[in-house]
Amino acid sequence: MSEVFDPRQWKPAPFLPERDTRDGALVFVVAVLCFMACLTALGVIASNRAARGWTAQLNGEATIVVRPQANESPDAAAARAAETLAGVTGVAEARALERATAEALIAPWVGDVADLEDLPVPRLVAVTLDPKRPATAQALDAALEAQGIDAQVDDHSVWIKDIQRAAGLARWFGIGVFSLIAAAAAAVVAFATRAGLAARRDVVEVLHYTGAEPAFIARLFQARFARMAAGAGLFGAVAAAGVGAVLRLVGGGAGLTPVLPIRWLDLLAVLPCPLVAALVAALAARVTAAALVRELA
Amino acid sequence: MSRKPLADEAPDADTAVVRFDDVSMRYGRAPETLKDLTFALAPGSFHFLTGPSGAGKSSLLKLIYLAAKPSKGLLHLFGEDVSAVAPADQPFLRRRIGVVFQEFRLLEHLSTFDNVALPLRLAGARPEEYRQDVAELLTWVGLKRRMHAMPATLAGGEKQRLAIARAVVGRPDILLADEPTGNVDHEMGLRILRLFVELNRMGTTVLLATHDQDLVARSGKPVLHLEDGRLVNHAPSERAW
Numbered sequence: 286m287s288e289v290f291d292p293r294q295w296k297p298a299p300f301l302p303e304r305d306t307r308d309g310a311l312v313f314v315v316a317v318l319c320f321m322a323c324l325t326a327l328g329v330i331a332s333n334r335a336a337r338g339w340t341a342q343l344n345g346e347a348t349i350v351v352r353p354q355a356n357e358s359p360d361a362a363a364a365r366a367a368e369t370l371a372g373v374t375g376v377a378e379a380r381a382l383e384r385a386t387a388e389a390l391i392a393p394w395v396g397d398v399a400d401l402e403d404l405p406v407p408r409l410v411a412v413t414l415d416p417k418r419p420a421t422a423q424a425l426d427a428a429l430e431a432q433g434i435d436a437q438v439d440d441h442s443v444w445i446k447d448i449q450r451a452a453g454l455a456r457w458f459g460i461g462v463f464s465l466i467a468a469a470a471a472a473v474v475a476f477a478t479r480a481g482l483a484a485r486r487d488v489v490e491v492l493h494y495t496g497a498e499p500a501f502i503a504r505l506f507q508a509r510f511a512r513m514a515a516g517a518g519l520f521g522a523v524a525a526a527g528v529g530a531v532l533r534l535v536g537g538g539a540g541l542t543p544v545l546p547i548r549w550l551d552l553l554a555v556l557p558c559p560l561v562a563a564l565v566a567a568l569a570a571r572v573t574a575a576a577l578v579r580e581l582a
Numbered sequence: 583m584s585r586k587p588l589a590d591e592a593p594d595a596d597t598a599v600v601r602f603d604d605v606s607m608r609y610g611r612a613p614e615t616l617k618d619l620t621f622a623l624a625p626g627s628f629h630f631l632t633g634p635s636g637a638g639k640s641s642l643l644k645l646i647y648l649a650a651k652p653s654k655g656l657l658h659l660f661g662e663d664v665s666a667v668a669p670a671d672q673p674f675l676r677r678r679i680g681v682v683f684q685e686f687r688l689l690e691h692l693s694t695f696d697n698v699a700l701p702l703r704l705a706g707a708r709p710e711e712y713r714q715d716v717a718e719l720l721t722w723v724g725l726k727r728r729m730h731a732m733p734a735t736l737a738g739g740e741k742q743r744l745a746i747a748r749a750v751v752g753r754p755d756i757l758l759a760d761e762p763t764g765n766v767d768h769e770m771g772l773r774i775l776r777l778f779v780e781l782n783r784m785g786t787t788v789l790l791a792t793h794d795q796d797l798v799a800r801s802g803k804p805v806l807h808l809e810d811g812r813l814v815n816h817a818p819s820e821r822a823w
Contacts, residue, residue, distance in 0.1 A: 290717070301691075491687050494683075495676070496752070
């Protein structure tokens with residue numbers, strides 16, 4: 286190179302190389318782990334919502350099994366029970382189910398019976414409770430008893446406990462998996478950062494022996510790796526948000542309802558990912574650079 | 583023979599640029615690499631450091647540029663006991679020491695000009711304060727037309743001169759060079775030696791490690807000779823530069 290060099294036009298170059306072929310693998314690994322962590326986070330949010338939805342649905346309903354008196358038809362008994370329950374405080378709606386609906390409900394248990402006319406199929410009343418102040422099973426029971434209706438109130442409490450337990454387990458399992466992936470991502474970011482910095486030991490040595498202060502060297506590498514991890518984290522987060530958006534679109538208005546109801550706002554959960562990746566990388570780079578300089582000293 | 587005994591040159595502790603008092607050094611638990619060294623370098627002096635491979639020349643230089651610590655004895659730099667210098671102050675001490683490494687240690691991603699400007703940037707100087715000086719220095723070492731060039735494109739002699747320019751650009755009080763002529767031909771070796779002599783004439787203390795006896799013989803400068811980690815007095819040649 287022999288072109289004329291004008292010192293007045295010279296601008297200082299960055300102390301560290303702007304690009305390094307060794308960075309590619311690091312960026313890829315961090316991006317993949319951030320993608321997995323973000324995807325797990327979206328899964329946890331959606332499954333948590335699904336579990337809450339199931340519980341709320343069961344909590345907001347009660348089923349009444351009505352046994353008709355000797356002098357009245359099953360349909361009339363169910364209609365009377367529905368009318369009685371509709372007047373109870375904390376009941377939003379009470380609806381007597383038609384025989385066909387009741388038969389359809391018991392069909393899975395009695396099998397494909399051509400004629401259920403001879404079977405004493407119980408009449409059911411579906412009660413929708415006021416979500417703000419739901420009526421208790423005891424209140425429903427008392428109201429029916431007061432009207433002389435022989436009925437059994439099922440407020441789904443037995444199912445709710447099981448569902449809640451299952452939902453709780455699913456929630457904690459999801460949080461556990463997310464924590465593991467996030468921790469693994471953080472560990473890999475830290476490890477990869479340390480490996481990347483160790484590969485630049487030559488630069489650290491030159492800066493050190495040329496009179497750079499340890500804190501200055503640490504800041505250089507901290508900023509360098511934080512930028513790199515933030516970029517990789519952003520890539521992983523955007524990819525995860527993209528997958529979430531596809532799931533949302535494929536599943537319609539409720540996502541893959543009812544298994545994974547993703548909402549558009551849920552996608553914002555990936556936003557902290559680049560920041561967290563940058564912080565972990567910055568911390569790892571700072572500690573590693575400081576240790577490297579201490580070793581040189 | 584105009585040999586000057588080391589004792590005659592020994593300055594007192596306050597004025598010596600470098601002073602070793604019974605200094606030994608070892609790497610980890612290995613046997614001592616340097617043993618019971620006692621000598622001093624006066625300001626503005628020029629010494630060769632000679633000895634066979636493995637005698638401890640590079641280790642001695644490492645002690646001076648604070649890349650290693652004595653395992654025994656006292657080492658003073660610019661009148662300061664280095665063992666008492668706080669780690670936070672060591673970079674400031676290092677800025678008074680220019681080092682030409684045997685393997686150059688140039689930053690491959692920086693141009694010739696940027697490599698030379700590095701010590702000044704690290705010391706906090708502003709570009710307008712030093713860019714003319716850097717350009718003049720590069721011209722002086724014969725790299726005027728290579729200021730844009732990246733180190734990978736430089737020849738061995740050019741890299742060596744670039745390393746020298748980087749070592750002296752901050753006007754260090756002492757210049758250390760480890761086998762600065764080891765990677766160049768004889769003619770280039772002589773040119774590089776002239777550079778060191780010129781720098782020394784300008785007041786820089788120079789300690790140049792080499793096992794090029796011909797170079798030492800031509801210079802007429804005093805010699806610190808190491809044998810198996812011990813300092814042995816050694817006579818310089820009669821020829822003066």
